[in-house]
Amino acid sequence: MKEENVIISKGLTKRFGGFTAVDAITFEVKKGEIFGFLGANGAGKTTAMKMLIGISNPTGGEAMVAGFDVHTQQDAIKKNIGYMSQKFALYDDLTVAENITFYGGIYGLSRKQIREKRTKLIETLGLGEIAHQLVGSLPLGWKQKLAFSVAMLHDPQIVFLDEPTGGVDPITRRQFWEMIYKAADEDTTIFVTTHYMDEAEYCHRVSIMVAGKIEALDTPKKLKEQFEVSSMNDVFLRLARNIE
């Protein structure tokens, strides 16, 4: 069975003046896959991700995201992906329900769709009692779950998560990964960057960027075998040290 690739990057490159932030990265992500996109700070993860989500123009190379070209079809890409940043960007002075309504609205859902989604979401997240509280008063873990659900509101093919678990306690992180697995089971592709190497173990496949290049790409199990270490943390350290 041939698996469908939802992200195809061929030599995607971004240069700022003389500095090459992303140096000809080539990889594919399959439908329904949880793809870990790792790298130290400044390795070029964020820049690469910005090109894939259509808010930064590549200097070279090609990439297709959800079947659309990052050079010419950025608008189509935006409609078909979800995005959640490390800041869990919700409006603190809006209530839970209002935040859902707002994000549903800017993705062009109809009023009826928004109402159904909102009811369902509040029910599954168990937010019934606080649906009309301002988001600013919620604990971080709740905001994180809400931010993820909001990014999934328009049923995107791919969800990009930019360090989605920063500052959250281990139990909440565990719960969050359960949500990610559930989404992946429903054939949503998850593209996630993270600093936590234990989280890298949860991914189906992992790529590690060092100085703008993808230096390793495989399942966590195979990467560990390849580098003859027992954890992803060691894989990461080994790679980073080799380069230096």
Place this chain on the structure above:
Amino acid sequence: MKRFLGFVRKEFYHIFRDKRSLFILFGMPVAQILLFGFAITNEINNVDIAVLNQSKDVNTQEITQKIDASKYFTIKRFLTSEKEIEEAFKKGDIKAVINFEKDFSEHLIKEGQGSIQILTDATDPNTASAITNYISSIIQSYQQQQNQGVQMDYQIHPEVRMVYNPELKSVFMFVPGVMTIILMLVSAMMTSISITREKELGTMEILLVSPLSSFQVIVGKVVPYIFLSMINAAIIIFLGITVFKMPIAGNLILLGLESVLFIITSLALGILISTMVKTQQTAMMISLMGLMLPVILLSGFIFPISSMPAPLQVISNIVPAKWFITIAKGIMLKGVGLGYLWKETLILIGMTVFFIALSIKKYKIRLE
């Protein structure tokens, strides 16, 4: 369009849930207009003065009475010698002393001229010069009365008439000025703050990734402030008319349209600021220092531009508020129409286009 309306609704939530911005939006205009209208005034009213009459004849009596009868001055006391003058000023309860020379009438009749010395307390120079002007004009009008029917050789009587604001009511000057400040402040500062806030929160990133175009995002953020600024302009004009009995000589609709133009100019400036800075605080500092001060100092609101040094006069041309104040004063006080104000209007339109073009350029650089 529906996406866009949802966005605008969200903006209104932000504004109405933030007590501070609500206060700036609606408390400030009212507070400022009342403050400027009642507290800060250049008018002369019931100023206490003293008179030293060393000749005590008909003419000096008549002049004294005429001054006392005017609503501008109250004669608080009569002095008896020149020594008392300094004493009187030191006490601080009088602002001016009128000193008639000895044998004033005699000199007037025999030599054709009599001298009156007017001494004013110039620790407050504006008031001092206003007082001397008022007293001189009262004395002149007395002189004219006396000379009626008498043939004189080449006597020139300058007749001063203050046009457009005949009572020299300073509040009439302040209404257009305060309106300019408020519109500038609300439009430029509030929008730049509200845009940078989204940047700080990280929601701007989410909006950029969403199918909303950046144009829709910016316009959506700005639309509520256009409405609110228009309400503000209306409040200020309303207060001017009702509380201060200010006559609006010109066309209210034209004034409204010009206000909308100026609001858009300020919004464009606010957008430009927000493309250059990252945090709400810097946006606020730049708006306050970079916009408020020039508006107050260089727009002709308080200090007349014509009496500034040449370099400052040149600089004042790039302050959008200067042009709007000219327009607002023209319409409110002089009642002129677009026929006279087309130049100022075009300049404001030009500035708006320039600011918007620059913001788009800056914004694109950011995207690269």
